[in-house]
Amino acid sequence: MASGIRATVKFTDPDGCPIARRSESATGAIDQASTSVALPGAVGSVTEFLVPGDDDGEDAVFSYGTATVFRTVHEGDVTCPCECLGQFGCPVHRYVADDGDLTLVFHAADFGQLQEVMGELGDRFEDVDVQRLLHPPLEGPPEERVFVNRGKLTDRQREVLEAAYRMGYFERPKRANATEIAAELDITQSTFTEHLVTAQRKILEDVLEGSA
Structure with a gap:
């Protein structure tokens, strides 16, 4: 099985995402969400x-003292980023919603699929920002090799x-x-130095992120 690429993508106030919508009134970030699963004998899926x-809210199903479990039933229409990823068979590794914004960590099989997915997400949602891309190394732990975004x-x-x-x-x-x-x-030497230092800093942000 291919190791694929792990992408971290942020959506600003995505329409149709129940997790992002609930995060607007939550007292903290929402970072515990189950993987959507198929409902027995029904079309669509459910997310808790x-x-x-x-x-x-009517979709509240259980209370854990200061927190509540919510359940959203998807009828098969693609209205949120997670459902869009499901169309491509991309598993979602992590959800984090905070103050209306949603950050997803998901896996794509390769760069071709990643480009296709990001194109679809960009068409469906106004503000999509790629935060980080990781490609597992041939040797050693996956976090040791990163994708440097020259863009x-x-x-x-x-x-x-x-x-x-x-x-x-x-x-x-x-x-x-x-x-x-x-x-x-x-160009002047000072301009050269300024551009070179800025370029190196941007690249090192990708290389060293999370290692400090």
């Missing part, structure tokens, strides 16, 4: 989730980074210094 400090770089930052790499700025000894690379790009 634990809401801190909220016991009001976070501006065109100029990427141009500076590529020029610095191509001209040997990162080699020891250096084959080119900051002044030479800045001249090649027809």
Whole structure:
């Protein structure tokens, strides 16, 4: 079985998501939700989730003191991100809803499926933000290898980074210094340094996130 890709995606106030809607009145984040399961003899699925400090609503099924279990029945219409993922067979690893926003951690089989899923999510929901992508390594624990999102770089930052790499700025000894690379790009040395430092910081955010 392929190890696939684990994606963390955030939705700002997604329409049709019962977990996000309930999180608007909850006293804390909702981070305990069951995987949707098929109802016996019926079309659709059911999702149960634990809401801190909220016991009001017809879909409330059980109270745990200061928290309440809610149950939502899906009739087969795709109205929320989780149902959309279900169409692609992507298992959801974790749900976190807080103040109306929803963060999902899910698994895609490969980059092709991930692109297809993200395209569909982008079409259905207005504000979708990819927070993190992880690809398990061939050796060692899965968290040791990360997907670096080059899309976070501006065109100029990427141009500076590529020029610095191509001209040997990162080699020891250096084959080119900051002044030479800045001249090649027809920019000042301070501008080169600013873009290079920003680009490196953005990449290191992906590489080192969660390791500190």
